[in-house]
Amino acid sequence: MTQPFELPSFYVPHPARLNPHLDKARSHSSDWAREMGMLEGSGIWDQADLDAHDYGLLCAYTHPDASAEVLSLVTDWYVWVFFFDDHFLDMYKRTNDREGGKAHLDRLPLFMPADPTAPVPEPENPVEAGLADLWRRTVPTMGEDWRLRFAESTRNLLNESLWELSNINAGRVANPVEYIEMRRKVGGAPWSAQLVEVAAGAEVPKEVSGSRALRVLMDAFADAVHLRNDIFSYQREVEDEGELSNGILVLERFLECSTQEAAEAVNDLLTSRLQQFENTVFTELPVLFAETGLEPIGRAKVLTYVKGLQDWQSGGHEWHMRSSRYMNGGGMNGGGMNGGGAAADSRAAVVSETGWDPFAIGGIGTSALDLVRGGGPAPEASATHAGPGGADPAVRRARSHSHVPFQHVGPSRLPEFKVPFPLALSPHLAGARDRAVEWARRMGMLDDLPGAPGSALWTAESTRDYDLPLCAAGIHPDATAGQLDIESAWLLWGTWADDYFPQVYGRARDLAGAKLAVERLSLFMPVDGSGPAAEPANALERGLADIWERTAGPMTADARRTFRRAVETMLHSWTWEISNQVQHRIPDPVDYLEMRRATFGSDLTMSLSRIGHGRTVPPEVYEHGVMRSLENSAADYACMINDLFSYQKEIEYEGEVHNMVLVVQNFFGCDYPSAVRIVDDLMHSRLDQFRHVVERELPVMFDDFGLDDAARGLLVGYVGELENWIAGILNWHRECRRYAEEDLKRHFGRAVPQVPQVDAPRGGVPRPGAVPGGPTGLGTSAARVASALVG
Numbered sequence: 001m002t003q004p005f006e007l008p009s010f011y012v013p014h015p016a017r018l019n020p021h022l023d024k025a026r027s028h029s030s031d032w033a034r035e036m037g038m039l040e041g042s043g044i045w046d047q048a049d050l051d052a053h054d055y056g057l058l059c060a061y062t063h064p065d066a067s068a069e070v071l072s073l074v075t076d077w078y079v080w081v082f083f084f085d086d087h088f089l090d091m092y093k094r095t096n097d098r099e100g101g102k103a104h105l106d107r108l109p110l111f112m113p114a115d116p117t118a119p120v121p122e123p124e125n126p127v128e129a130g131l132a133d134l135w136r137r138t139v140p141t142m143g144e145d146w147r148l149r150f151a152e153s154t155r156n157l158l159n160e161s162l163w164e165l166s167n168i169n170a171g172r173v174a175n176p177v178e179y180i181e182m183r184r185k186v187g188g189a190p191w192s193a194q195l196v197e198v199a200a201g202a203e204v205p206k207e208v209s210g211s212r213a214l215r216v217l218m219d220a221f222a223d224a225v226h227l228r229n230d231i232f233s234y235q236r237e238v239e240d241e242g243e244l245s246n247g248i249l250v251l252e253r254f255l256e257c258s259t260q261e262a263a264e265a266v267n268d269l270l271t272s273r274l275q276q277f278e279n280t281v282f283t284e285l286p287v288l289f290a291e292t293g294l295e296p297i298g299r300a301k302v303l304t305y306v307k308g309l310q311d312w313q314s315g316g317h318e319w320h321m322r323s324s325r326y327m328n329g330g331g332m333n334g335g336g337m338n339g340g341g342a343a344a345d346s347r348a349a350v351v352s353e354t355g356w357d358p359f360a361i362g363g364i365g366t367s368a369l370d371l372v373r374g375g376g377p378a379p380e381a382s383a384t385h386a387g388p389g390g391a392d393p394a395v396r397r398a399r400s401h402s403h404v405p406f407q408h409v410g411p412s413r414l415p416e417f418k419v420p421f422p423l424a425l426s427p428h429l430a431g432a433r434d435r436a437v438e439w440a441r442r443m444g445m446l447d448d449l450p451g452a453p454g455s456a457l458w459t460a461e462s463t464r465d466y467d468l469p470l471c472a473a474g475i476h477p478d479a480t481a482g483q484l485d486i487e488s489a490w491l492l493w494g495t496w497a498d499d500y501f502p503q504v505y506g507r508a509r510d511l512a513g514a515k516l517a518v519e520r521l522s523l524f525m526p527v528d529g530s531g532p533a534a535e536p537a538n539a540l541e542r543g544l545a546d547i548w549e550r551t552a553g554p555m556t557a558d559a560r561r562t563f564r565r566a567v568e569t570m571l572h573s574w575t576w577e578i579s580n581q582v583q584h585r586i587p588d589p590v591d592y593l594e595m596r597r598a599t600f601g602s603d604l605t606m607s608l609s610r611i612g613h614g615r616t617v618p619p620e621v622y623e624h625g626v627m628r629s630l631e632n633s634a635a636d637y638a639c640m641i642n643d644l645f646s647y648q649k650e651i652e653y654e655g656e657v658h659n660m661v662l663v664v665q666n667f668f669g670c671d672y673p674s675a676v677r678i679v680d681d682l683m684h685s686r687l688d689q690f691r692h693v694v695e696r697e698l699p700v701m702f703d704d705f706g707l708d709d710a711a712r713g714l715l716v717g718y719v720g721e722l723e724n725w726i727a728g729i730l731n732w733h734r735e736c737r738r739y740a741e742e743d744l745k746r747h748f749g750r751a752v753p754q755v756p757q758v759d760a761p762r763g764g765v766p767r768p769g770a771v772p773g774g775p776t777g778l779g780t781s782a783a784r785v786a787s788a789l790v791g
Contacts, residue, residue, distance in 0.1 A: 003235065003327055004234065004235055004239060004259050004327075005234075005248075005259045005260040005263045006260065006263075007231070007263075007327070007328065008231070008263055008264050008267035009267075009392075010228070010267065010270070010317065011270070011271040011274055011275075011393040012313070012314060012317050013274075014310045014311070014313065014314045015314060016061060016064075016311075016314040016315050016317065016318035017061075017064035017065075017311070017314075017315075018060050018061060018064060019059070019060035019061075019063060019064045019065070019066060019071055021060070021066070021067070021068035021071045021072075022056055022057065022060035022071075023056075024068050024071070024072060025056040025059060025060060025068070025071045025072045025075045026054070026056035026057075026075075028072040028075070028076070029050070029055060029056055029072065029075045029076055029079050030047070030050060030051075032072075032076050032079070032133075033045070033050055033076075033079050033083070034047075036080075036126050036129045036130040036133065037125075037126040037129060038050075038079070038083045038126045038130065042087075042126055043090065044083065044086050044087050044090055044126075045083065045086065050079070053079075053082065055075050055078040055079050055082070056071075056075050057319075058078065058315075058319060059071060059074050059075045059078060059199075060315075061315030061316070061318050061319050062192075062311065062312040062315035062316060062319075063196070063199040063200075063308070063311065063312070063315075064311055064315065065200070065311070066199040066200070070198065070199055070201070071199070073134075073137060073138065073198070074195055074198060074199045076130075076134060077134055077138075077195055079130075080127075080130040080131060080134055081157075081188065081191070083126065083127065083130065084127050084130075084158065087125075087126070087127055088101065088104070091104070092104065102704070104127075105158055105159060107121065107124075107128065108127070108128065108131060108154075108155070108158060109151065109155055111123070111128055111131045111132045111135055112131065112135050112147075112150075112151040112154065112155075113135075114144060114147050114148055114151065116135075116136070116139040116140065116147075120132055120135075138198060141198070142197070142198065142203055143203055143206070145203075145206035145209055146194070146197060146203050146204070146209075149194060149209065150191075150194045150195075153190055153191045153194055154191060156185065156625075157185070157186075157188060157191050172244075172692075173244050173249060173250060173253050174245070174250050175250070175254060175682065175685035175686060175688075175689060176250055176251065176254055176682065176685075177593060177632075177633075177636060177682065177685075177686060178629070178633070178685075178686075178689055179245075179247060179250045180223060180590055181629070181632070183222075183223070183226045183245075183247070184219065184222050184223070184226070185625065187222065187225070187226045187229075189221060189222035189223075189225040189226055190218055190219070190222045192222075192225070192312065193218045193221050193222065193309060193312075194218075196305060196308040196309055196312060197305055197308075199308060200304050200305055200307070200308035201304070202300075202301040202302070202304035202305040202308060203301060204301065204302060204305055205294060205298040205301060205302070207292045207294055207298065208288055208289075208292055208294060208298070208302065211288055211292075212284070212572075212576070213280055213284040213285055213288045214302075216276065216277075216280045216284070216591065217277060217280055217281070217306065217309065218309075219590075219594075220273045220274070220276045220277040220280065220590075220591075221277060221309045221312070221313065223269075223270075223273045223590060224270050224273045224274050224277070224313060225312070225313065225316055226247070227247050227266055227267075227269055227270040227273065228270055228313075228316060228317060228320065229316075229320070230246045230247035230248055230266055231247075231248065231263055231266055231267060231270075232320040232326035232327055232328060233246065233326060233327075234246055234248045234249070234259075234263070234327065235327040236326070236327070247266045247269075248262045248263050248266050249262075251265050251266060254681065254682075254685070255678075265668070268396065268667065269589070269590070269667075271393050271396060272396065272588045272589065272590075272667065273588065273590060274313070275393065275396070275397055275400075275588070276588040276590070276591050277309075279583075279585075279588075281306055283579065283583065284579075285302065285303075285306075289302075291515075399666060399669075400585055400586045400587075400588075400666060401583065401584055401585050401586075403584070403586055403657055403662070403666070405651075405655030405656075405657075406651075406652060406653075406655045407651055407652060408652055409647065409648055409651050409652050409672065410648065410652075410741070411648060411740070411741045412644060412645055412646070412647040412648045412649075412739060413644075413647070413672065413673060413676045414644055414645065415644070415676060415677070415680035416680075417641065417730055418684060418687075419687070419726060419727055419730050420691075421723040421724070421726055421727040422727065423474055423727045423728065423731050424474070424477035424724070424727075425470075425473045425474055425477055426472070426473035426476065426477050426478070426479050426484050428473070428479065428480070428481040428484045429469055429470065429473040429484070431481060432469040432472070432473065432481070432484045432485055432488050433464070433467065433469045433470075435485055435488075436463070436468060436469050436485070436488045436489065436492055437460055437463050437464060439485075439489055439492070439546075440458070440463050440492055440496070440543075441460065443493075443539050443542045443543040443546060444538070444539035444542055444543075445457070445458060445463075445492075445493075445496050445539045445543060446458055446459055446460055446463065447539065449503075449504065450538065457496065457499050457500060457503060458496060458499070462747050463492070465736065465737035465738060465743060465747070466492075466495065466736055466737070466738045467732070467735070467736045467737070468488055468491040468492040468495060468732075469484065469488040469491075470731070470732050470735060470736060471491055471728055471729060471731075471732035471736075472484055472487040472488040472490075472491050472728075473728070474724065474727060474728020474729070474731045474732060475487070475724055475725050475728040475729070476721075476724070476728075477724060477728075486547065486550055486551055489543075489546075489547045489550075490547055490551070490604075493543040493544060493547055494570070494601060496539075496543070497540055497543075497574075498574070498599075500540055501514060501517075501574045501577070501578065502577070502578075502581070502654065502656065505517070505578050506577070506578050506581045509578075509581065509582045510578070511575065511578050511579055511582050514574065514575045514578045515575050517540070518568075518571045518572060518574070518575055520534065520537075520541065521540070521541065521544055521567075521568075521571055522564070522568060524536065524541055524544045524545040524548055525544070525548045525552070525560075525564045525567060525568075526548075526552075526560075527552075527557055527560040527561050527564060528557065529553075529557070531549075532545045551563070552564075562607050563604075563607050565603070565607075566601075566603040566604040566605075566606070566607035567604055569598050569603045569604070570598060570599065570600075570601045570603065570604055572598075573595055573598035573599040574599060576595055576598075576599075577599060577658055580657055580658065581656075581657060584657065585657065586657050586662060586663060586666045587657075587658065587663060589663050589664070589667050592658070592660065592663045593636065593639075593660075596635075596636075596639045596658075596660070597632065597635045597636070597639065599658075600635060600638065600639045600642070602631065602632075602635040605635075605725065606622070606631055616710050616711050616714055617707070617711045617714055617715060618705065618711075620705075621701070621705055621707070621711075621715070624701055624705075626693060626697045626698060626700075626701040627701070629689070629693050629697070630690060630693045630694070630697075630698070630719070630722070631722070633686045633687070633689040633690040633693065634686075634690050634722045634725065634726060636682075636683065636686040637683050637684075637686045637687045637690065637726060638725065638726055638729045638730075639660070640660050640679055640682065640683035640686075641683070641729060641730055641733055642729075642733065643659045643660040643661055643679065644660075644661065644676065644679060644680075645733045645739045646659065646739055647659060647661050647662075648739070648741060648744060649738070649739055649744055652744075653744055653748050660679050661675045661676060661679055662675075664678050664679055687726075690722075694719055698715065698719070702715070
């Protein structure tokens with residue numbers, strides 16, 4: 001059969017190796033599966049099925065240094081998880097027995113107690129028997145933190161199967177952001193990453209396990225595993241099986257480009273995720289180790305874990321290159337494999353003839369992504385989206401550090417914003433405007449920076465121009481005058497602080513100073529009802545201390561803790577921006593989008609809106625995937641509104657390196673107009689997803705949790721608050737005097753260096769060595785804390 005595209009040249013910097021204990025793992029897993037009741041008599045598998053699947057070969061490639069005993073244990077985990085998937089398919093999906101499936105899934109966490117000495121129920125089927133046995137054999141060597149993390153990952157993985165039952169054959173092709181997020185859930189790679197800790201004997205210490213660096217390592221690992229499989233599996237999944245859940249298909253539809261171009265773009269994203277992994281290892285882990293004071297043995301465990309993730313990547317690539325199951329251009333002769341590999345195994349050919357795919361969405365919640373289907377781009381986008389092309393990994397890495405700051409770009413190009421939600425404004429807006437300027441003056445935000453005459457970031461005039469109360473009035477149209485003042489102050493402080501950090505710490509490349517400033521800010525957010533733990537030293541601290549006292553006073557201690565975490569999430573994300581400025585690095589697109597939600601203040605938004613919901617809506621509802629999808633899609637839309645409006649301000653006047661349009665220009669090597677069209681399509685696909693979740697997924701979630709009318713009413717009201725939030729943020733960007741060219745000239749009061757913009761041909765690949773023009777500045781505006789004011 002003719003291949004639909006030529007395999008791209010893969011970035012595989014580490015050689016693959018084969019574990020010498022392969023045969024023992026095969027033999028052990030076969031005996032174990034029979035003992036658990038998974039083979040003859042199960043109605044799911046027989047011995048021939050298990051032999052053909054050959055989980056031992058998969059694990060031997062991906063865990064080359066594991067001992068014989070540990071390799072057998074890890075192989076048993078893979079046997080169990082794929083048996084669960086086939087069992088769930090046969091027992092519940094094919095019969096559409098959602099009630100029975102939910103009851104089955106509800107019992108499984110009982111076999112994974114955090115306390116390994118706690119009793120467990122008597123297993124009633126092979127899935128329960130296998131899980132009980134595996135948990136018993138695994139937890140003695142792992143600490144409580146790993147047990148809690150792995151149990152949660154397993155629950156998340158299995159629960160996606162229940163979600164599937166309500167969404168099979170929905171006929172949607174995902175938008176790219178949605179696809180990446182859902183692929184992590186159903187593809188199983190995050191779960192595999194935690195098994196790497198077992199296989200490598202390198203449990204990640206609790207002191208760092210919840211850090212951004214470790215989360216990014218796991219997410220980048222997962223994305224790379226899944227994207228690689230999408231490339232190799234495209235012909236079988238899309239052309240032969242009619243599957244819609246494949247990254248190449250997602251980009252074909254979204255970019256309206258050829259299959260070859262989409263494959264190159266997926267490979268570019270795969271490369272970018274691997275390089276994000278490397279950047280995190282070399283720039284964030286040393287800082288994390290120093291800041292946490294992690295002992296040498298703990299650091300060694302983290303680095304051993306990192307090596308285990310690299311081995312998994314290389315072993316997974318080797319598997320794909322050797323198996324005739326995949327489109328690999330004749331095996332080792334295609335795909336640009338770097339480094340040596342283990343000897344080919346004869347059983348790979350047997351595996352290739354089965355219907356099993358250890359890397360595809362075919363395991364654990366396979367068809368969950370049937371729901372992940374979104375509309376294609378607007379008709380006019382086709383001329384914009386042609387020509388994503390592969391870039392050499394070294395060129396791509398260099399390009400992300402080669403942006404020329406302060407380029408002349410002219411007025412920001414704005415697409416049509418198709419927001420369907422009506423705008424309403426608080427009747428108290430006029431008074432709030434006057435009081436906001438006076439508050440900023442009292443806090444010292446209109447004064448010169450210490451020791452720098454003439455350096456005031458804002459004046460009374462610019463504060464009125466920026467008009468943050470207008471944003472607050474749209475976000476919360478039902479606010480009382482007092483509420484509107486508080487919400488306007490949060491927006492004003494957050495927007496001023498967003499200007500302050502790049503000016504004071506970014507230009508000086510002072511990451512240490514930024515981190516110290518963030519640490520001190522927590523002192524002004526006490527949770528025990530007492531006063532600040534320190535005397536404010538500047539306007540940044542004074543403003544936060546004042547607004548925290550006014551906001552947190554009526555809250556309970558628990559609500560204050562939740563609220564403070566939300567503020568701290570935003571503050572810490574600003575140091576991530578400073579770190580990229582220090583490196584002069586345009587972020588990886590996935591990392592940018594995920595961090596953009598934090599810099600935007602999304603967690604702060606959700607916390608404020610939930611303060612009055614906690615007693616009626618169970619906290620776990622807000623952690624459900626449907627709610628995260630709802631909130632993330634809304635946040636992404638608002639973030640991209642800001643990035644489009646702030647393009648000229650950030651790229652031309654501030655020399656920033658954070659902006660979605662710049663990220664797109666850098667990734668695709670395209671010109672500014674093309675990047676705007678891509679961002680426009682992406683943001684509206686996220687808005688479509690928001691509406692889809694409201695209409696189709698929320699009602700299912702309500703039923704799953706058995707929510708009463710009061711809880712359902714609060715969540716429906718919350719949807720309305722998010723709609724107000726989007727409409728209010730868009731209105732503010734249109735009406736304030738912060739982003740238009742004439743306003744920029746007036747506020748900055750200086751000529752900007754006129755650096756010519758270097759663009760690729762329209763929609764094409766940049767010339768070698770060319771630096772694509774682009775914006776920067778991670779959404780300076782109020783939209784960041786604008787979120788802060790729902791409710």
